[in-house]
Amino acid sequence: MKLFNKYKNKNFAFITNYINSCVNDDSLALTEEDIKEQLSGASQRSFEEFLLALTNACDTSETYNAAILYCQNDVMLPLRQIPIPVRASLAEKAWLYYILQNSKSDLFLEMETKQKLLSALENEIDRYRYPIKANYIDIRSLSPDNQLVITEEFLTNFKTIVSAIKHHRRLFVTNTAFSGQVYQDQEIFPYKLEYSAQFDSFSLSCYPLDAKRPVKMNLTNLSSVKLGDKIEKYDQFLFDFEKKLKNTKEKVPVTIEIKNQADAYDRCTYLFSSYDTFCYDKGDDTLIMNIYYYRFQKDEIIRNILFLGHYVKVVSPKNIVDEVISEITAAYNAYR
Amino acid sequence: MAKTKNTHAFQSDIKHYDKIRDILRYLYMYGSSSKEELVEKKLSKSISSFYDTRQRIENYIDGEYLQEHKSKEKDSGKKYRFMYDPFICPVNYLAETYQNCSYVIDDFIFYFCLMQVFTDPDYQQKPYEYVSKKYKEIDDCDDYINYMQEFTINELITTLQIVFDTNQKLLEQLNGIGGDIENSEVLFTLPKVRARIIELADIGILVSTSKDTYRLSSDIFMDLNADELKEVQLMAQYFYNCSFLTIPGYYLSATVGAYAQSNFIEETDSFFNKQENPVFFYKNHGLQNVIDDDITWAVLNAIHNADVIQYKYRKKSGNLKECTTLPIKLVVDYQYGRQYFFCYDYAYKSFNIQRLSSVSDVSVTKKIKPPQKFEFVEEKKVKDTDIHQIYNHVYSKHFDYVWNIAMEENISDVLIHFHFPEECYAKQLSRLKSTRRHGTITELGNGHVDFSVTVQSELELVPWIRGYGAYAIVDQNANPDLAAKIKSNWEEAMKQYEIIQ
Numbered sequence: 001m002k003l004f005n006k007y008k009n010k011n012f013a014f015i016t017n018y019i020n021s022c023v024n025d026d027s028l029a030l031t032e033e034d035i036k037e038q039l040s041g042a043s044q045r046s047f048e049e050f051l052l053a054l055t056n057a058c059d060t061s062e063t064y065n066a067a068i069l070y071c072q073n074d075v076m077l078p079l080r081q082i083p084i085p086v087r088a089s090l091a092e093k094a095w096l097y098y099i100l101q102n103s104k105s106d107l108f109l110e111m112e113t114k115q116k117l118l119s120a121l122e123n124e125i126d127r128y129r130y131p132i133k134a135n136y137i138d139i140r141s142l143s144p145d146n147q148l149v150i151t152e153e154f155l156t157n158f159k160t161i162v163s164a165i166k167h168h169r170r171l172f173v174t175n176t177a178f179s180g181q182v183y184q185d186q187e188i189f190p191y192k193l194e195y196s197a198q199f200d201s202f203s204l205s206c207y208p209l210d211a212k213r214p215v216k217m218n219l220t221n222l223s224s225v226k227l228g229d230k231i232e233k234y235d236q237f238l239f240d241f242e243k244k245l246k247n248t249k250e251k252v253p254v255t256i257e258i259k260n261q262a263d264a265y266d267r268c269t270y271l272f273s274s275y276d277t278f279c280y281d282k283g284d285d286t287l288i289m290n291i292y293y294y295r296f297q298k299d300e301i302i303r304n305i306l307f308l309g310h311y312v313k314v315v316s317p318k319n320i321v322d323e324v325i326s327e328i329t330a331a332y333n334a335y336r
Numbered sequence: 337m338a339k340t341k342n343t344h345a346f347q348s349d350i351k352h353y354d355k356i357r358d359i360l361r362y363l364y365m366y367g368s369s370s371k372e373e374l375v376e377k378k379l380s381k382s383i384s385s386f387y388d389t390r391q392r393i394e395n396y397i398d399g400e401y402l403q404e405h406k407s408k409e410k411d412s413g414k415k416y417r418f419m420y421d422p423f424i425c426p427v428n429y430l431a432e433t434y435q436n437c438s439y440v441i442d443d444f445i446f447y448f449c450l451m452q453v454f455t456d457p458d459y460q461q462k463p464y465e466y467v468s469k470k471y472k473e474i475d476d477c478d479d480y481i482n483y484m485q486e487f488t489i490n491e492l493i494t495t496l497q498i499v500f501d502t503n504q505k506l507l508e509q510l511n512g513i514g515g516d517i518e519n520s521e522v523l524f525t526l527p528k529v530r531a532r533i534i535e536l537a538d539i540g541i542l543v544s545t546s547k548d549t550y551r552l553s554s555d556i557f558m559d560l561n562a563d564e565l566k567e568v569q570l571m572a573q574y575f576y577n578c579s580f581l582t583i584p585g586y587y588l589s590a591t592v593g594a595y596a597q598s599n600f601i602e603e604t605d606s607f608f609n610k611q612e613n614p615v616f617f618y619k620n621h622g623l624q625n626v627i628d629d630d631i632t633w634a635v636l637n638a639i640h641n642a643d644v645i646q647y648k649y650r651k652k653s654g655n656l657k658e659c660t661t662l663p664i665k666l667v668v669d670y671q672y673g674r675q676y677f678f679c680y681d682y683a684y685k686s687f688n689i690q691r692l693s694s695v696s697d698v699s700v701t702k703k704i705k706p707p708q709k710f711e712f713v714e715e716k717k718v719k720d721t722d723i724h725q726i727y728n729h730v731y732s733k734h735f736d737y738v739w740n741i742a743m744e745e746n747i748s749d750v751l752i753h754f755h756f757p758e759e760c761y762a763k764q765l766s767r768l769k770s771t772r773r774h775g776t777i778t779e780l781g782n783g784h785v786d787f788s789v790t791v792q793s794e795l796e797l798v799p800w801i802r803g804y805g806a807y808a809i810v811d812q813n814a815n816p817d818l819a820a821k822i823k824s825n826w827e828e829a830m831k832q833y834e835i836i837q
Contacts, residue, residue: 001538001539001540001633001637002538002539002630002633003434003583003584003629003630003633004352004353004434004437004630005437005535005539006437006438006439006443007447007535007536007539007541008434008435008437008587009349009435009436009437009438009439010432010435010436010608010609011439011444012439012444012447013435013590013594013607013608013609014607014608015444015448015607016451016594016598017594017597017598017607017608018607019448020594020597020598021597021598021601021607023461024598024601025601038606038607038608047348049441050441050444053441053444054444056507056511056513060513060514060515060516063441064515064516064519064523065504065507065513065515066441066444066445066448067445067500067503067504067507067515068445068448068449068503070506070507070510070511071510071511072510079503079506079507079510080452080463080464080499080502080503081461081463081464081465081466082452082455082461082463083598084448084451084452084598085451085454085455085552085555086591086594086595086598087540087541087552087553087555087591088540088553088556088557088587088588088591089539089540089541089584089587089591090539090540090553091539091540091583091584091587091633092584092585092587092588092591093540093556094584095576095581095584095585095588096556096572096584096585096588099571099572099575099579099585102575104575105571105575107571108567108568108570108571108574109564109567109568109571110564110567113560113564113567113568116559116560116564117556117560117568120554120555120556120557120558120559121556123554124553124554124556125543125545125553125554126540126543126553129540129640130640131633131636131637131639131640131641132581132584132636133640135724135728136636136639136640136665136666136724137580137636137665137666137667137668138665138666138667138668138678138731138735139580139668139670140667140668140669140670140671140740140741141670142670142671142770142771142772142773143769143770143771143772143773144774145769145770145772146770162570162615165614165615166614166615178762178763178766192426192614192615192616192617193615193616193617194422194616194617194618194619195574195578195616195617195618195619196618196619196620197578197579197618197619197620197670198619198620198670199619199770203619205617242423245423263652265366267672267799269365269366270365270622270624270672270673270674271672271673273364273365273420273622273623273624273673274420274422274619274620274621274622274673275420276419276420276421277420278415278417279366280369280415281373287366303803304803306802306803306804306805307799307800307802307803308799308802309798309799309802309825309828309829310825310828310829310831310832313832313833321833324833325833325835327805327806328805328826328829328830328833328835329830329835330805330806331802331805331806331826332823332826332827332829332830333806334806334809335809335819335822335823335826
């Protein structure tokens with residue numbers, strides 16, 4: 001059973017969606033040229049042969065046409081006007097069944113929906129072939145404490161926030177910050193929910209109207225979450241918010257040198273794989289990595305640099321070099 | 337006579353994912369390489385093949401993610417990399433590479449004719465109703481199919497031929513485009529149909545109900561309404577972006593989208609599967625593991641079926657080694673974001689842990705047979721116990737007290753003294769709690785915290801301890817070797833910055 005298979009080719013998905021849409025509503029049909037344009041992408045010579053077969057334009061003395069679509073009033077419609085059944089593959093069913101065992105699926109589905117899916121999946125003739133089971137996998141969690149506890153209140157807050165994000169509504173929340181300070185009934189524009197798999201936690205990235213800057217709030221610290229009115233000019237809010245975020249991205253990257261020793265290249269690239277980086281060979285078995293970062297990522301970068309040890313050296317900017325040197329000196333002195 | 341020229345795959349697609357795996361990984365993880373460097377690193381055969389590969393990749397994923405830039409270094413030319421930014425890339429764009437497995441036009445015709453044979457019995461409209469008044473004879477094949485739910489392969493061959501012939505006939509009548517009646521005999525031969533039916537049954541689109549008889553697999557979304565489907569899709573999008581296995585969820589999200597489009601009409605101007613994620617983004621969202629998803633999937637199947645696999649394993653030297661192992665557990669490391677599998681290695685007659693990203697060309701092998709297959713357990717136990725219970729037992733025995741993934745013969749007790757300044761005590765203690773693995777934290781007051789843990793490999797703690805800088809001091813009496821190691825690490829770092837000689 002292969003994950004990478006031809007039936008999942010994007011052109012199969014395209015034609016399935018196209019036929020099914022046309023069967024339902026033939027006003028959605030496209031012209032031959034539009035179909036070609038959407039399908040061709042970075043067109044190549046042999047791909048042209050596929051388009052010719054699909055649009056029945058082959059030289060039939062040499063080959064054959066697909067005879068799946070026909071042309072009527074300049075648009076292409078399915079010859080056999082009947083929908084293409086859409087079925088989840090075994091991999092999808094196995095994955096879904098595995099996911100439904102995860103308590104976080106309750107954040108998304110009503111119990112009734114979940115039961116309908118579970119019973120359909122359990123009644124599958126091929127269910128014995130599902131190869132994803134919790135006891136086949138060991139997820140090396142950083143701590144047993146990193147486990148999201150889904151209380152009734154958390155569930156309600158989560159659903160309210162997701163609904164607000166989806167429908168562009170404002171929110172009113174009470175946030176108890178890490179310092180213990182309570183921000184009562186703050187009016188905020190929600191941006192998106194950030195999930196950290198390492199710490200199994202959700203944070204709401206948002207714009208509180210009193211703070212007037214992007215703020216991140218841990219969902220477990222939120223209470224009294226209430227849905228507000230629609231955000232006027234939502235696109236403008238999104239544009240401004242993302243611009244503000246962009247302004248917190250430092251122009252000067254942290255540049256580090258990595259020695260090709262003790263798997264350091266590999267450990268370093270994995271540790272920084274979720275950063276905007278680019279690397280090049282300096283020669284001398286040394287890799288240079290430039291890390292472009294948001295201001296709020298600075299502490300984590302310094303921790304990662306210390307984590308990687310003496311295989312990594314910060315070259316610039318000076319303030320980060322100084323901070324790393326100060327940390328290293330303090331640590332060295334602690335062992336003297 | 338129909339020709340058979342249409343049998344070659346379309347150039348931009350690929351048959352085996354192994355062909356692009358390494359270059360995708362390199363451009364995402366290391367990035368910023370010139371075409372000459374990629375050729376030198378054997379990631380591309382030649383400069384000209386690099387342009388082919390680049391064109392392929394641009395065809396597979398949104399072009400904005402593959403960035404070209406002129407390096408500041410002298411004479412280094414254009415460099416390439418995949419970009420990553422949590423706000424600009426809220427979805428795993430590398431997943432899209434899995435939609436490019438090659439096919440030939442025969443596969444395409446076969447699939448769409450076949451799928452229109454399996455008709456929903458509740459579907460009222462007849463397939464050729466729109467022309468049946470004009471062309472009376474067109475309805476014939478419909479009578480033959482009679483909305484059957486199950487077909488033998490021979491019935492399928494006949495039906496497919498009728499459907500294709502009818503389509504050809506109709507195409508000639510409607511558009512004046514002629515076809516050859518012999519085409520369907522060339523397209524739908526017994527070996528061709530059988531091979532493709534078996535493929536579709538293997539991936540679970542069809543199911544075999546008895547020998548040589550097939551039906552469409554059951555519709556798991558049948559009882560769901562449009563809103564429920566949207567909830568399932570959002571859940572799939574969330575989970576596939578943060579779970580150890582992306583592609584099945586990525587496919588599922590597309591399937592739910594296609595299902596909704598088919599059953600609950602939605603306005604659209606594009607029919608491709610589009611990744612959407614307006615609700616979430618992900619911290620430390622390393623996209624790279626998806627590149628190995630087909631390998632992860634093969635390993636999971638091997639665990640499930642207790643199969644022995646053989647594969648090529650890239651050693652640190654870069655050389656490839658042939659391996660034959662029995663996978664026992666998939667191991668996901670959250671520290672670096674790397675994935676492994678714990679297995680029994682027949683060459684060394686011992687247990688081993690293998691990096692998934694070093695594996696390619698996996699296949700199941702039957703050459704290792706019982707009793708050799710389970711030689712690491714008593715034969716009687718294999719007969720009496722469920723094999724997955726044995727797997728769990730073996731794995732626990734080897735992984736008890738492992739800090740992250742490093743196994744060692746001996747275990748030791750480690751004691752580390754932490755001291756956090758008052759102003760950051762709460763924050764640092766919380767960080768310690770959320771990274772402590774299985775260790776015990778004892779708060780001693782005045783910013784002092786003791787941390788004790790039993791581990792298989794002391795050395796595996798070194799990076800974690802270093803990450804705490806001067807806050808963490810290893811007890812020099814309890815763990816002299818570990819303390820000496822940390823001390824020498826800091827000394828090396830001091831030398832690197834030329835603070836000491």
